[in-house]
Amino acid sequence: MPTDISPERDLSGRFRAYRKIGEGTYGVVYKAVHVRDNVQCALKMIRTDRDEEGIPSTCLREISCIKDLQHDNIVTLFDIIYANSKLYMVFEFIDQDLKNLMDMLDPVDMMLPQEYVKSFMWQLLSALSYCHLRRIVHRDLKPQNILVSNSGIVKIADFGLARNFSFPSRNYTHEVVTLWYRPPEILLGSQRYSTSLDMWSLGCIFSEIASTKPLFPGECEISQLFKIFEIIGTPNTRNWPGVAEYPHFKSVFPQWSFNLNKLAELSCLTGHGLDILREILRYPPEHRLTAKGALSHRYFLHNEFTQNRPSVAKLKEEIDQRMRSRRRTNRTASPNDHIF
Numbered sequence: 001m002p003t004d005i006s007p008e009r010d011l012s013g014r015f016r017a018y019r020k021i022g023e024g025t026y027g028v029v030y031k032a033v034h035v036r037d038n039v040q041c042a043l044k045m046i047r048t049d050r051d052e053e054g055i056p057s058t059c060l061r062e063i064s065c066i067k068d069l070q071h072d073n074i075v076t077l078f079d080i081i082y083a084n085s086k087l088y089m090v091f092e093f094i095d096q097d098l099k100n101l102m103d104m105l106d107p108v109d110m111m112l113p114q115e116y117v118k119s120f121m122w123q124l125l126s127a128l129s130y131c132h133l134r135r136i137v138h139r140d141l142k143p144q145n146i147l148v149s150n151s152g153i154v155k156i157a158d159f160g161l162a163r164n165f166s167f168p169s170r171n172y173t174h175e176v177v178t179l180w181y182r183p184p185e186i187l188l189g190s191q192r193y194s195t196s197l198d199m200w201s202l203g204c205i206f207s208e209i210a211s212t213k214p215l216f217p218g219e220c221e222i223s224q225l226f227k228i229f230e231i232i233g234t235p236n237t238r239n240w241p242g243v244a245e246y247p248h249f250k251s252v253f254p255q256w257s258f259n260l261n262k263l264a265e266l267s268c269l270t271g272h273g274l275d276i277l278r279e280i281l282r283y284p285p286e287h288r289l290t291a292k293g294a295l296s297h298r299y300f301l302h303n304e305f306t307q308n309r310p311s312v313a314k315l316k317e318e319i320d321q322r323m324r325s326r327r328r329t330n331r332t333a334s335p336n337d338h339i340f
C-alpha cells in the first residue's frame with residue numbers, strides 16, 4: 001500500500017488546486033488545473049501492487065495505447081506522468097459521471113427523458129464501435145465510468161485500462177467492486193475477454209438509464225447469476241451451446257424461463273428499445289448484438305439527436321426547479337401538521 005496518496009509531493013509546480021473527486025479500483029482521482037496550460041483536468045493516480053518495483057513496462061505500453069484512442073465519446077488522455085514510482089494519468093475534466101446524474105433524478109422521482117436515453121446510447125455505442133474495431137475491450141463499463149458534460153456529450157473513461165489487471169473484487173479503499181454489469185460468461189468462470197463483454201454491460205446500463213434502476217443488482221457472484229437467470233432464463237445447452245463447459249456452471253441451478261414482461265417492466269422500455277435490449281442481452285457472447293450492429297438498429301431510425309444533443313445543463317435546471325417546488329409544497333404543508 002502506498003503511504004502517501006496525495007500527488008502534491010510528486011507533482012508540485014505542475015498542477016494547482018487539487019481536490020479529490022473520486023476513488024476507484026485503481027487509485028484516486030483529483031480535480032486540478034494544469035499550471036502551464038491553465039486547463040482543468042482530472043488527475044488519476046494509479047496504484048499498482050508493485051509500487052516498490054515500479055510499474056511493469058507492459059502496463060506502461062498498454063496505457064500509452066489509450067493515448068491513441070481519439071474519439072468524441074472517449075475521455076481524452078492529455079498526458080502520462082511517472083514520478084516517484086507512481087503513475088499519473090492526466091485526463092480532460094468532465095462535469096459529472098452518469099451515476100451522479102441519475103442520483104440527481106432520484107429524489108424528484110424523475111426519469112431520464114427518452115431523447116436523452118437515446119442520445120446517450122448512440123454516443124456510447126459510437127465509442128464502443130470505434131474501440132471494438134481496434135480490438136480494445138473496456139471490461140469495466142458502469143455508470144461511474146461514463147462521464148457526461150453539461151452540453152450533453154457522453155464520454156467513456158478508463159478505456160483499455162482494465163485489461164492490465166485481473167477482475168478485482170475489492171477497490172482501492174477495499175469496497176466491494178460492483179458485479180451488476182458483469183456478463184454471465186465471466187461470472188461462470190470464462191477467462192476470454194471479448195468485445196461482447198462490453199455489450200452486456202452496456203445492455204445493463206441502457207436499462208438503468210431508461211428506468212433509473214439497476215437491472216441486475218446482485219450482492220455476490222451467485223446472486224448476480226440468479227438475478228440474470230430470473231429475467232433472461234436459466235441457461236442450458238439449447239439456448240447457450242457450450243454453457244456446460246464453463247467452470248462454474250451447475251446442472252442443478254434453479255430453473256427459470258425467459259420473462260419478457262418482467263424485462264419490459266424493469267427496464268421501462270417498449271417497442272424498438274426493448275427489442276434492442278433483448279438482442280444485446282443474449283447468452284452466447286457471439287450472438288450478442290455488436291456495437292456496430294446496434295447503431296443501425298431501428299431504434300435509432302430517426303436519429304436527429306446525433307446533430308442536436310439534448311442539453312444536460314437544461315435537464316439539471318429542470319431537476320432543480322422540481323426540487324424547489326417540492327420544498328415549497330413541503331413548507332406550505334407543514335403549518336397544518338400541528339393541527340393534528
Ligand SMILES: Nc1ncnc2c1ncn2[C@@H]1O[C@H](COP(=O)(O)OP(=O)(O)OP(=O)(O)O)[C@@H](O)[C@H]1O
Nearest residue numbers: 022023024025026027029042091092093094097144
Ligand atoms: N476525466 C474526469 N473528469 C471528471 N471526473 C472524473 C474523470 N475521471 C474520473 N472522474 C471521477 O472519478 C471517479 C473515479 O474515477 P475512475 O472511475 O477513473 O477510477 P477507477 O480507479 O478507474 O475506478 P473504477 O475501476 O471503479 O472505475 C469517476 O467515477 C468519476 O466520478
Ligand SMILES: [Mg+2]
Nearest residue numbers: 024145157158
Ligand atoms: Mg473508472
